[in-house]
Amino acid sequence: TQLLEQSPQFLSIQEGENLTVYCNSSSVFSSLQWYRQEPGEGPVLLVTVVTGGEVKKLKRLTFQFGDARKDSSLHITAAQPGDTGLYLCAGPPGAGNNRKLIWGLGTSLAVNP
Amino acid sequence: GAGVSQSPRYKVAKRGQDVALRCDPISGHVSLFWYQQALGQGPEFLTYFQNEAQLDKSGLPSDRFFAERPEGSVSTLKIQRTQQEDSAVYLCASSLKVGNWDTEAFFGQGTRLTVV
Numbered sequence: 001t002q003l004l005e006q007s008p009q010f011l012s013i014q015e016g017e018n019l020t021v022y023c024n025s026s027s028v029f030s031s032l033q034w035y036r037q038e039p040g041e042g043p044v045l046l047v048t049v050v051t052g053g054e055v056k057k058l059k060r061l062t063f064q065f066g067d068a069r070k071d072s073s074l075h076i077t078a079a080q081p082g083d084t085g086l087y088l089c090a091g092p093p094g095a096g097n098n099r100k101l102i103w104g105l106g107t108s109l110a111v112n113p
Numbered sequence: 114g115a116g117v118s119q120s121p122r123y124k125v126a127k128r129g130q131d132v133a134l135r136c137d138p139i140s141g142h143v144s145l146f147w148y149q150q151a152l153g154q155g156p157e158f159l160t161y162f163q164n165e166a167q168l169d170k171s172g173l174p175s176d177r178f179f180a181e182r183p184e185g186s187v188s189t190l191k192i193q194r195t196q197q198e199d200s201a202v203y204l205c206a207s208s209l210k211v212g213n214w215d216t217e218a219f220f221g222q223g224t225r226l227t228v229v
Contacts, residue, residue: 004155040222042117042222043220088156100172101156103155103156103157105153105155
């Protein structure tokens, strides 16, 4: 059973458009992380959100953690071709110290020039 | 080195063959993780080391999978009698501190294993 569901699975947009991708769960997570993975590379951490309702900004990327800590979103403003990649959310299941991460299947984003 | 290095980058194995995948973590990193990423999927946890101690191997899919980190630096993931369902990208990650969720882990490029 996949505890983290990401949507949409695929997204193809034109340069300059805005987009939002979602990471949802029926379970509460103590935190969620967002990664970006390019073909042939390992995932690279973008941000960790910890507090319910938290909003973090990273240049044109805005990350939000739901109040109930069951969902998160990533909003990209004025997307650029360099934003192309697989966006993955991940979080530690359960509470407390947990070294494992549960991963979503990812959203594959293509930004066309 | 500057980052996590994995070798080989690509491995083709005949079904039934044993393979060994190597991970060189960032120097001084205490924690080391192995993940398996099937095509179109997110990574799945395999095992975790804190220095040379394997503290969690609950994600290893069968007893054909074995990982070691004898000196607390380089790690090897060994798969015996490979099967087609073992085909995946195997990712290694390391982090400076004890591997809690809030410690950033740096990933290698992965080894793409294809079992034919």
